Amino acid sequence: MTIEFSVSKRQLEMREAIRGLTKNVIRPQSLAWDRAHGVPEDFLRNFAQLATSMGSSAMRSGLGEEKGQQEKTGGNVGTIMASEEIAWGDAGLLLCLPGPGLGGPPVRGSGTDEQKERFFGIFKDMSGPLRWGAYGLTEPGAGSDVAGIRTSCRKDGDYWALSGRKCYITNGARASWTVIFATIDPALGRAGHRAFVVEKGTPGFSVGRIEEKMGLRASETAELVLEDCRVPAANLLGGEEKYQTKEGFMTAMKTFDNTRPIVAAMALGIGRAAFEYATDFVRSNYALQRHTPRYAAIAERLARIGRNLHAARMMTWRAAFMADQGMPNAKEASMSKAMGGQAAIRACIEAIEVCGAEGTIAKDHQLLEKWFRDIKVYDIFEGTGQIQRIVISKRIMTDLRAF
Ligand SMILES: Cc1cc2nc3c(=O)[nH]c(=O)nc-3n(C[C@H](O)[C@H](O)[C@H](O)COP(=O)(O)OP(=O)(O)OC[C@H]3O[C@@H](n4cnc5c(N)ncnc54)[C@H](O)[C@@H]3O)c2cc1C
Incomplete structure (x- = not known):
C-alpha cells in the first residue's frame, strides 16, 4: 500500500501570501466585524478581486474545482490551506465571501452543463453587485437525520411546487439562488429526494428569521420559507433522469x-x-x-x-x-x-x-x-x-x- 501525498510549491507560495494578508488586513478587523454582525461589502469586493488575482479558490469561495483548474487555483488542498489561514484571521469572513459557497458543489457535481452555465455565470462579472449562492438542506425537524426532510415538492406541468421551511442557512437571505432539497414522498426516504436551484425573488420563496448567533457573528444565518413556491422544471438539478436512483x-x-x-x-x-x-x-x-x-x-x-x-x-x-x-x-x-x-x-x-x-x-x-x-x-x-x-x-x- 502506498501512503503518499504532497503539496506543491505553488500551493505553499499561495499559503505564504495569504498568511501575510491575513495577519495585516483581516485579523485587525476581526473584532469589529464580530460586533457589527457583518463584513462591509467594500471589503468583500476588494478581497474577492484580490483573491482572483492570487488564484486561490478558497478566497473566491469556489469549493471544489473543475478538473484542469487545480494547477491554477491550488485545488482542494489549496482551498483548505487558504481556509486555515483566513480562519486564523477571521473565520466569519470565510463564510461571507461572495460566490456560490456551499451551493457550488451540488451544482458542479450534479447540474447539467446548461445549469452550470446559468447558475455559475452570475459570479463571473466581479464589477457588478456582489452575489452569493446557498445550500438549503437542514429543516427544523431534520438536521443530522438528512433522510427525514419534510419540505415537499410536487410536479405541476413545467413547474415544481415546493412547500416547507429550511433553517440555519448560511448566506440564505442574501443568496441569488439556493440549492433546496425536498421530497416527493417522505415515506420513500432518500429515494424521494430532489434538489432544486431556487432563485431569489421566486414567488412563494421568502426569508424568515435571521439568527443571532453565539459565534461566527460576521456570517449571516437565515431561515427560508417556501409556500407553494413554483420552481421551473429546468431548475431541477441534473434533470428528471438523475432521480431514477438515490441520486438526490x-x-x-x-x-x-x-x-x-x-x-x-x-x-x-x-x-x-x-x-x-x-x-x-x-x-x-x-x-x-x-x-x-x-x-x-x-x-x-x-x-x-x-x-x-x-x-x-x-x-x-x-x-x-x-x-x-x-x-x-x-x-x-x-x-x-x-x-x-x-x-x-x-x-x-x-x-x-x-x-x-x-x-x-x-x-x-x-x-x-x-x-x-x-x-x-x-x-x-x-x-x-x-x-x-x-x-x-x-x-x-x-x-x-x-x-
Ligand atoms: C452557523 C450555522 C450555519 C449552518 N449553515 C447551514 C447551511 O448553510 N445549510 C444547511 O443546510 N444547514 C446549515 N446548518 C445546519 C447544520 O448543518 C445542522 O445544525 C447540523 O446538521 C445538526 O443538525 P441539528 O442542528 O438539527 O441537530 P440534531 O440533528 O437535532 O442533533 C442534536 C444532537 O443529537 C446528536 N445526534 C443526532 N443524531 C444522532 C445519532 N444518530 N446518534 C448520535 N447522536 C445523534 C447530534 O450529534 C447532536 O449532538 C448550519 C448550522 C449553523 C449553526
Missing part, C-alpha cells in the same frame, strides 16, 4: 466529501490562533516562568495541543489530496472533520485555561473570548461530531482493509 440524496452527500475537510481546516485555523495566543502569553509571563513545576506542566500541555492540531491538519490535507486525485474520501473527510473540530475546540478551551483567571477577562483578551464563541459550531455544522463518528465506524465495519 447522493447530491447532498457528495457536497460533504468536499466540504468537510474545508470545515476542518477552518476549525484548525481558529485552534491555531488560540494556541499561538496562549503560547505567547506563557512566553511573556515571567511570573509563570519562574515557577518551574507549573511552567513545565503548562509547556507539556501546549505541546499536546500543538501535536493534536498538527495531526488533525495532516489528516485534513490528505482528505483534500484524495479529493484532488479523484479518490473516494468519505471516511477520511469525516475523520478530518471529527478530529479537526475536537482538536480545535480543545485548543480554544485550554488556551483560556493556560492563561488562568486572566484568560477569562474578556476586556483584555477579546480575541480569546471570540474564538471560544466561534469554535463550538465546528463540531455541529456539516455533520456533528457524533455523526462523523457514526460515518467512520460504519466504514470501518465494512472496509477494515482500507487501513
Whole structure:
C-alpha cells in the first residue's frame, strides 16, 4: 500500500501570501466585524478581486474545482490551506465571501452543463453587485437525520411546487439562488429526494428569521420559507433522469466529501490562533516562568495541543489530496472533520485555561473570548461530531482493509 501525498510549491507560495494578508488586513478587523454582525461589502469586493488575482479558490469561495483548474487555483488542498489561514484571521469572513459557497458543489457535481452555465455565470462579472449562492438542506425537524426532510415538492406541468421551511442557512437571505432539497414522498426516504436551484425573488420563496448567533457573528444565518413556491422544471438539478436512483440524496452527500475537510481546516485555523495566543502569553509571563513545576506542566500541555492540531491538519490535507486525485474520501473527510473540530475546540478551551483567571477577562483578551464563541459550531455544522463518528465506524465495519 502506498501512503503518499504532497503539496506543491505553488500551493505553499499561495499559503505564504495569504498568511501575510491575513495577519495585516483581516485579523485587525476581526473584532469589529464580530460586533457589527457583518463584513462591509467594500471589503468583500476588494478581497474577492484580490483573491482572483492570487488564484486561490478558497478566497473566491469556489469549493471544489473543475478538473484542469487545480494547477491554477491550488485545488482542494489549496482551498483548505487558504481556509486555515483566513480562519486564523477571521473565520466569519470565510463564510461571507461572495460566490456560490456551499451551493457550488451540488451544482458542479450534479447540474447539467446548461445549469452550470446559468447558475455559475452570475459570479463571473466581479464589477457588478456582489452575489452569493446557498445550500438549503437542514429543516427544523431534520438536521443530522438528512433522510427525514419534510419540505415537499410536487410536479405541476413545467413547474415544481415546493412547500416547507429550511433553517440555519448560511448566506440564505442574501443568496441569488439556493440549492433546496425536498421530497416527493417522505415515506420513500432518500429515494424521494430532489434538489432544486431556487432563485431569489421566486414567488412563494421568502426569508424568515435571521439568527443571532453565539459565534461566527460576521456570517449571516437565515431561515427560508417556501409556500407553494413554483420552481421551473429546468431548475431541477441534473434533470428528471438523475432521480431514477438515490441520486438526490447522493447530491447532498457528495457536497460533504468536499466540504468537510474545508470545515476542518477552518476549525484548525481558529485552534491555531488560540494556541499561538496562549503560547505567547506563557512566553511573556515571567511570573509563570519562574515557577518551574507549573511552567513545565503548562509547556507539556501546549505541546499536546500543538501535536493534536498538527495531526488533525495532516489528516485534513490528505482528505483534500484524495479529493484532488479523484479518490473516494468519505471516511477520511469525516475523520478530518471529527478530529479537526475536537482538536480545535480543545485548543480554544485550554488556551483560556493556560492563561488562568486572566484568560477569562474578556476586556483584555477579546480575541480569546471570540474564538471560544466561534469554535463550538465546528463540531455541529456539516455533520456533528457524533455523526462523523457514526460515518467512520460504519466504514470501518465494512472496509477494515482500507487501513
Ligand atoms: C452557523 C450555522 C450555519 C449552518 N449553515 C447551514 C447551511 O448553510 N445549510 C444547511 O443546510 N444547514 C446549515 N446548518 C445546519 C447544520 O448543518 C445542522 O445544525 C447540523 O446538521 C445538526 O443538525 P441539528 O442542528 O438539527 O441537530 P440534531 O440533528 O437535532 O442533533 C442534536 C444532537 O443529537 C446528536 N445526534 C443526532 N443524531 C444522532 C445519532 N444518530 N446518534 C448520535 N447522536 C445523534 C447530534 O450529534 C447532536 O449532538 C448550519 C448550522 C449553523 C449553526
